[in-house]
Amino acid sequence: xxxxxxxxxxxxxxxxxxxxxxxxxxxxxxxxxxxxxxxxxxxxxxxxxxxxxxxxxxxxxxxxxxxxxxxxxxxxxxxxxxxxxxxxxxxxxxxxxxxxxxxxxxxxxxxxxxxxxxxxxxxxxxxxxxxxxxxxxxxxxxxxxxxxxxxxxxxxxxxxxxxxxxxxxxxxxxxxxxxxxxxxxxxxxxxxxxxxxxxxxxxxxxxxxxxxxxxxxxxxxxxxxxxxxxxxxxxxxxxxxxxxxxxxxxxxxxxxxxxxxxxxxxxxxxxxxxxxxxxxxxxx
Numbered sequence: 673x674x675x676x677x678x679x680x681x682x683x684x685x686x687x688x689x690x691x692x693x694x695x696x697x698x699x700x701x702x703x704x705x706x707x708x709x710x711x712x713x714x715x716x717x718x719x720x721x722x723x724x725x726x727x728x729x730x731x732x733x734x735x736x737x738x739x740x741x742x743x744x745x746x747x748x749x750x751x752x753x754x755x756x757x758x759x760x761x762x763x764x765x766x767x768x769x770x771x772x773x774x775x776x777x778x779x780x781x782x783x784x785x786x787x788x789x790x791x792x793x794x795x796x797x798x799x800x801x802x803x804x805x806x807x808x809x810x811x812x813x814x815x816x817x818x819x820x821x822x823x824x825x826x827x828x829x830x831x832x833x834x835x836x837x838x839x840x841x842x843x844x845x846x847x848x849x850x851x852x853x854x855x856x857x858x859x860x861x862x863x864x865x866x867x868x869x870x871x872x873x874x875x876x877x878x879x880x881x882x883x884x885x886x887x888x889x890x891x892x893x894x895x896x897x898x899x900x901x902x903x904x905x906x907x908x909x910x911x912x913x914x915x916x917x918x919x920x921x922x923x924x925x926x927x928x929x930x931x932x933x934x935x936x937x938x939x940x941x942x943x944x945x946x947x948x949x950x951x952x953x954x955x956x
Contacts, residue, residue, distance in 0.1 A: 675790035677926050678885060679764055681798050687762070688718055688805075694761040699796065700725040700773040702860065711768060715806035717799060720766070721755045721813060725773050725915060729780060738941030739860070739913035740776075742827075745784055749820045752781075756813030759786055759820075766792035766799070770879055775918040779934060785821030791922060794884040828908045828933050830941055834948060837869060843902050844870035844935070847911040847920045855952030860912055863943040865950040867910060872955045873898055875911070875919035891927035905931035910938045 675683070687693040697720040701707035705726055712722045723729060728751050730740040743751075757763070763781060765774035774791045781789040792799065800806070828842065836842050844867050851857040853872040858864035866872070877894070880886050886894075899907065904924060909917035914936040924932050942948050 674788040675762060675764070676787050677790055677922060678793040679790040680793055681802055681804060684717070684764055684792060684799075685804055692761055693764065694755070694757055695720040695764045695766070696755070696774075696777055697722045697796075698725060698729070698765055698767045698773040698777050700767060700769060713808065715808055717766065717796070718805055718807040718809070719811050721811060723751075723755075723777060725776065729773070729776050729915075736941070736944045738937040738939075738944070740915055740936075741941070742780070742783075742914070742936045745820050745822045748780060749784060749818045752784075753818045754813075754815050756816055757818050758816035759818050761788070763789040764792055765789065766795050768796040770876060770883060770919075771795050771885070771922075772875060772916050772919050775922045776915045779826075779918040779921055783823055783826050784818075785823055794882065797883050826933055828935050830935070830937055830945070830948070833867070833908065833935060833942075837867070841906060842908050843899065843906050844908050844910050845898070845917075845920060846870045846872050846939070847875040847909060847916040848872070848939070849874050849876075852912070854954055855950075861940050861943060863950065865952045866939065867942055868949050868951040870910065870951075870955070871898055873920055875916040875923075878919060878923040885923065885926055888926050888928060891923050892929065895924055895927055895929055903931070904929040905933075907932040908935050909933070910935040910942075912938055913940045914938045 697712050697716045699708040699711045731743040765777040767774045771791050778791050846853050846866050853866045855864035909920045911917035
């Protein structure tokens with residue numbers, strides 16, 4: 673059985689020594705770039721390989737491509753291969769930030785054609801609270817060859833959004849906190865506001881009080897209330913830099929609302945071009 677959205681702590685515990693499973697630690701702090709590696713060194717799930725959001729799950733910035741531009745498929749496939757991935761394993765991604773950076777890896781693997789990837793529900797917090805084992809040992813993986821099957825239909829670029837914005841073809845959903853969406857507060861990017869016409873769904877709303885994803889039924893009800901009768905395939909998820917937007921994408925998949933897309937560049941790329949319009953205030 674392949675896990676394609678979420679995997680529980682008990683299931684992962686049972687597969688810690690399973691060579692057909694590969695675990696990645698994506699712990700990340702936007703305000704402290706070294707926090708992830710520090711936390712990983714302090715203790716991680718045994719066998720987990722660390723992937724940096726800044727260095728592994730993103731390409732170099734050039735001032736116009738946002739804060740976390742997608743790496744090329746070839747570059748990312750090579751990085752996964754160095755970690756021992758060849759496309760045959762069940763991948764599990766986790767973090768200590770509410771499953772948000774882990775969901776970026778989840779989406780990226782699906783983008784490269786690999787469906788057997790799941791996020792650890794509750795993340796490292798749930799793992800630790802349950803007293804499950806941790807390690808400080810850095811695993812040594814035998815490099816392998818991974819050949820991706822790219823699904824570029826899963827993403828939408830800025831120019832396509834500019835062309836089709838406002839049409840029934842696309843409905844942007846912004847995963848940032850409501851105050852950032854409204855343009856009242858901006859602590860990361862040089863300009864506040866949102867893409868005109870975008871709706872707001874803060875990614876943290878997908879989680880319950882225990883830090884795990886809400887049930888599929890609850891998520892389906894909440895997203896349907898937001899989107900109305902729009903098809904999931906018409907939804908494009910955005911955020912600040914294409915990371916937390918993946919949390920909403922995963923939530924929709926859990927809810928059975930499949931086919932939504934990602935705008936990888938998101939707000940930080942959108943505002944790099946002064947010709948692109950911006951909006952402020954509450955959502956329509």
